[in-house]
Amino acid sequence: MTRPGRLTDEAAQLLTLSTEPWLSCEDCFRLMDTFVEAVLVDPDTTAFPQMRVHLRGCGACAEEAASLLDLLVEDRGSH
Amino acid sequence: MIPTSRETDLEEPVDWPTALLVPGARQDDALRRLHLLMVRAARHQVWRMRELLEGHGPELYDELANSAADEAVTVLLAKLDTFEGRSRFTTWAYKFAILQAATEVRRQSWAQREVTLEDWETWCDPRPEPEQEAEASDLASAVERAMAVALTPYQRKIAVALLVDQVPIDVLAERLGTTRGALYKALHEARGRLRAHLVAHGYLAADGRRGGSR
Numbered sequence: 001m002t003r004p005g006r007l008t009d010e011a012a013q014l015l016t017l018s019t020e021p022w023l024s025c026e027d028c029f030r031l032m033d034t035f036v037e038a039v040l041v042d043p044d045t046t047a048f049p050q051m052r053v054h055l056r057g058c059g060a061c062a063e064e065a066a067s068l069l070d071l072l073v074e075d076r077g078s079h
Numbered sequence: 080m081i082p083t084s085r086e087t088d089l090e091e092p093v094d095w096p097t098a099l100l101v102p103g104a105r106q107d108d109a110l111r112r113l114h115l116l117m118v119r120a121a122r123h124q125v126w127r128m129r130e131l132l133e134g135h136g137p138e139l140y141d142e143l144a145n146s147a148a149d150e151a152v153t154v155l156l157a158k159l160d161t162f163e164g165r166s167r168f169t170t171w172a173y174k175f176a177i178l179q180a181a182t183e184v185r186r187q188s189w190a191q192r193e194v195t196l197e198d199w200e201t202w203c204d205p206r207p208e209p210e211q212e213a214e215a216s217d218l219a220s221a222v223e224r225a226m227a228v229a230l231t232p233y234q235r236k237i238a239v240a241l242l243v244d245q246v247p248i249d250v251l252a253e254r255l256g257t258t259r260g261a262l263y264k265a266l267h268e269a270r271g272r273l274r275a276h277l278v279a280h281g282y283l284a285a286d287g288r289r290g291g292s293r
């Protein structure tokens with residue numbers, strides 16, 4: 001097969017993303033509630049750096065964390 | 080005043096785990112409240128992801144949300160002893176429903192789609208040495224070549240499925256009979272190998288920034 005290849009720049013970025021320090025999806029789930037509450041208090045919190053790394057590299061966990069945050073914001077608004 | 084609705088019978092539990100564990104009227108009320116919370120979170124999730132359910136409407140959204148909420152309650156109750164009180168109980172509970180609902184939506188949206196695990200090697204021209212190739216000076220081409228030489232066939236298939244073909248990680252895990260955690264670990268290792276290869280060949284700086292010596 002000849003060039004050009006099939007990788008987009010976006011895919012190349014995703015493939016070479018640094019996901020250190022390591023955090024598993026299981027640990028991401030375990031920390032998610034405390035992480036999201038911390039973000040709710042301070043969106044720029046630097047606590048949980050390993051969560052930030054994981055969420056950049058894992059689309060599914062990122063969607064779920066964003067959704068949880070959104071739900072808490074909604075709850076806040078309704079109280 | 081006599082309470083007129085079930086909602087006013089009892090206050091929201093301060094100590095949810097105890098309320099959920101100790102049999103009695105308080106437990107029934109806590110379970111009912113928990114189920115409502117889970118339905119709310121599951122619905123929220125399904126509606127967020129509804130564009131993945133093209134061709135379906137609110138009926139399916141509700142069906143998915145309700146089944147996810149039921150399943151999430153079961154999972155949560157089995158893990159109740161892991162609640163450490165680091166967050167509000169409701170926040171902790173929501174995440175179970177969100178995970179379950181998101182998983183169900185992704186599964187549903189891929190139900191009719193085949194996941195083909197294509198080995199990159201079969202179409203990636205494995206010209207091994209990038210150094211002298213002028214056209215190889217962009218990151219995408221360098222990554223392609225790195226994939227051919229630095230990854231195992233399994234890592235390559237996983238990486239392509241997840242990051243190029245955008246197969247959701249839980250869908251891929253189900254099809255391969257593995258777990259989301261195991262796939263993410265494989266992806267993490269693949270990324271590490273690609274980065275090391277690109278650093279060695281000057282496409283990435285050792286501190287991880289793009290551009291290295293090229």
Ligand SMILES: [Zn+2]
Pocket residue numbers: 024025028054058060061062263
């Ligand atoms: Zn994850």
